[in-house]
Amino acid sequence: MLKPSAPSIRLDNLTLSYRRHPAVHHVSGEFRPGSFTAIFGPNGAGKSTLLKGIVGLIKPDSGRIVLDGIARHDIGYLPQQSALDRSFPMRVLDVAAMGLWRKAGIFSSIGRKSLGAVEAAIATVGLTGFEDRNIDTLSGGQFQRALFARLLLQDTRLILLDEPFTAIDARTCDDLLALIAGWHAEGRTVITVLHDLDMVRERIPETLLLAREKVAWGPTTEVLTDANLARARHLHEAFEDNAELCEMPA
Amino acid sequence: MSFYDLVFGPFAEFGFMRRALMGCVALSISGAPIGVFLVLRRMSLMGDVMAHAILPGAAIGFLLSGFSLFAMTVGGVAAGLLVALGAGAIARTTPLREDASFAAFYLVSLGLGVMIVSIKGSNIDLLHVLFGNVLALDDPSLYLIGGIATVTLLSLALIYRLLVAECFDPGFLKSVGGAGGLAHFLFLALVVLNLVGGFNALGTLMVVGLIVLPAASARFWSETVPGQIGGAAVIGIVSSAAGLLISYHGELPTSPAIILVAGAIHAVSILAGRHGSFVRQALHARHLRG
Numbered sequence: 001m002l003k004p005s006a007p008s009i010r011l012d013n014l015t016l017s018y019r020r021h022p023a024v025h026h027v028s029g030e031f032r033p034g035s036f037t038a039i040f041g042p043n044g045a046g047k048s049t050l051l052k053g054i055v056g057l058i059k060p061d062s063g064r065i066v067l068d069g070i071a072r073h074d075i076g077y078l079p080q081q082s083a084l085d086r087s088f089p090m091r092v093l094d095v096a097a098m099g100l101w102r103k104a105g106i107f108s109s110i111g112r113k114s115l116g117a118v119e120a121a122i123a124t125v126g127l128t129g130f131e132d133r134n135i136d137t138l139s140g141g142q143f144q145r146a147l148f149a150r151l152l153l154q155d156t157r158l159i160l161l162d163e164p165f166t167a168i169d170a171r172t173c174d175d176l177l178a179l180i181a182g183w184h185a186e187g188r189t190v191i192t193v194l195h196d197l198d199m200v201r202e203r204i205p206e207t208l209l210l211a212r213e214k215v216a217w218g219p220t221t222e223v224l225t226d227a228n229l230a231r232a233r234h235l236h237e238a239f240e241d242n243a244e245l246c247e248m249p250a
Numbered sequence: 251m252s253f254y255d256l257v258f259g260p261f262a263e264f265g266f267m268r269r270a271l272m273g274c275v276a277l278s279i280s281g282a283p284i285g286v287f288l289v290l291r292r293m294s295l296m297g298d299v300m301a302h303a304i305l306p307g308a309a310i311g312f313l314l315s316g317f318s319l320f321a322m323t324v325g326g327v328a329a330g331l332l333v334a335l336g337a338g339a340i341a342r343t344t345p346l347r348e349d350a351s352f353a354a355f356y357l358v359s360l361g362l363g364v365m366i367v368s369i370k371g372s373n374i375d376l377l378h379v380l381f382g383n384v385l386a387l388d389d390p391s392l393y394l395i396g397g398i399a400t401v402t403l404l405s406l407a408l409i410y411r412l413l414v415a416e417c418f419d420p421g422f423l424k425s426v427g428g429a430g431g432l433a434h435f436l437f438l439a440l441v442v443l444n445l446v447g448g449f450n451a452l453g454t455l456m457v458v459g460l461i462v463l464p465a466a467s468a469r470f471w472s473e474t475v476p477g478q479i480g481g482a483a484v485i486g487i488v489s490s491a492a493g494l495l496i497s498y499h500g501e502l503p504t505s506p507a508i509i510l511v512a513g514a515i516h517a518v519s520i521l522a523g524r525h526g527s528f529v530r531q532a533l534h535a536r537h538l539r540g
Contacts, residue, residue, distance in 0.1 A: 055425045073427035079419065088290060088418040089473050098415060101426045106411045134473050150422075 099153025278486025470523025
């Protein structure tokens with residue numbers, strides 16, 4: 001059987017808004033198959049919104065998101081930690097096992113073989129021995145490891161990560177970055193929202209610099225120039241609360 | 251008075267006590283998972299609101315056909331669903347937040363319901379509607395409660411995984427194409443059904459107590475969702491039996507007695523439960539080595 005090629009995502013003059021205020025404004029471009037891209041930009045630049053748009057949590061106001069080589073529900077998506085209810089009574093094992101959703105659906109039981117896979121994923125992220133721990137007893141880093149175990153089990157060819165390293169200790173950060181680099185090496189398409197400029201420069205080959213509008217998109221070294229970063233800041237500061245209707249063609 | 255006379259005598263002797271107990275047991279078992287999810291979703295107060303919301307619907311049923319189980323049930327379900335959907339819609343489309351929107355519905359519903367019942371009925375009728383009549387449960391009422399319990403447990407078994415995922419990580423559920431919105435709506439519908447089922451027995455003002463109090467108490471005894479559901483069911487059943495006995499021996503109103511027992515168990519749970527109670531926190535003031 002032919003190994004299916006890595007999926008790509010094309011943004012076609014894409015605008016995503018909250019209450020008519022655009023958070024992502026007329027952005028076009030492509031996440032190439034097998035690429036590993038950081039989305040970088042100021043706070044409120046639309047980074048998380050773009051991921052939500054790709055996953056289908058927000059509908060485009062205008063323009064299109066074209067997924068090539070993958071169905072929307074086969075995307076591996078890691079939401080920001082703050083979007084999750086950490087006080088919910090769940091064990092590490094339960095969180096990881098959610099990664100089997102596509103296989104198990106809402107009815108099937110999880111058999112012994114699948115349970116073995118869950119335990120293996122938990123071992124890969126270094127949480128062996130924590131299977132029965134409730135998530136409200138975990139540190140931020142440990143909880144993120146559990147969510148990565150879920151991503152491992154989802155085993156998707158397109159992986160979207162929203163701020164995976166916020167409030168995470170350095171060692172966990174290194175371990176998880178190694179995991180992500182492994183996914184990239186396996187030919188998966190990986191997109192991650194990041195706020196740490198040094199990390200993007202050192203570890204991520206491609207970058208989309210976003211300040212509601214696309215500032216630059218391409219190899220990280222070419223994108224993260226002083227001029228581009230200054231432009232991103234300027235664009236961001238120019239946002240208006242009482243903006244007029246956008247006249248650009250939809 | 252022997253122990254037998256105290257605890258078993260009333261149920262052995264009187265059919266109405268057995269019927270009341272059966273109704274309350276069914277309600278407790280059915281309400282346990284509903285209550286646990288209400289608590290976990292931070293919707294306990296919303297349950298209270300919806301209990302009031304069914305009042306005008308049931309009252310219109312009463313206005314049209316007196317104490318007809320069918321009319322009051324249909325009216326109650328219709329009003330409950332209307333408020334659940336209406337408050338959600340207003341919260342989504344206007345700046346008014348959901349809790350404020352629910353509060354508005356609840357206040358208007360209570361006023362409207364009391365008004366409608368008073369137009370046709372007496373103060374006694376009003377008391378029946380507000381506080382129930384658990385010692386006079388007839389066959390149709392018992393069948394209704396049992397039927398609702400059956401539907402509730404079967405439906406929850408079907409949507410359990412969806413509900414858990416929707417509570418914990420709605421973004422993930424949506425990303426894998428899970429019908430979180432549908433699960434939420436079905437859950438709300440089950441809440442309304444249980445409130446309507448319980449309203450005959452315990453009244454609109456008290457019925458939420460048997461759903462939310464055991465669930466809130468169970469949180470102190472178990473750290474897993476299934477454990478909390480089981481615990482809530484046991485606490486509900488114990489509260490019902492004890493409340494009925496206290497009401498019988500002390501000639502006290504029944505539904506407040508049941509709710510007060512549930513409240514007492516809640517207080518004990520907060521003080522001395524196994525997880526996070528005051529006593530636990532005091533006992534475990536010293537940290538572990540690893």
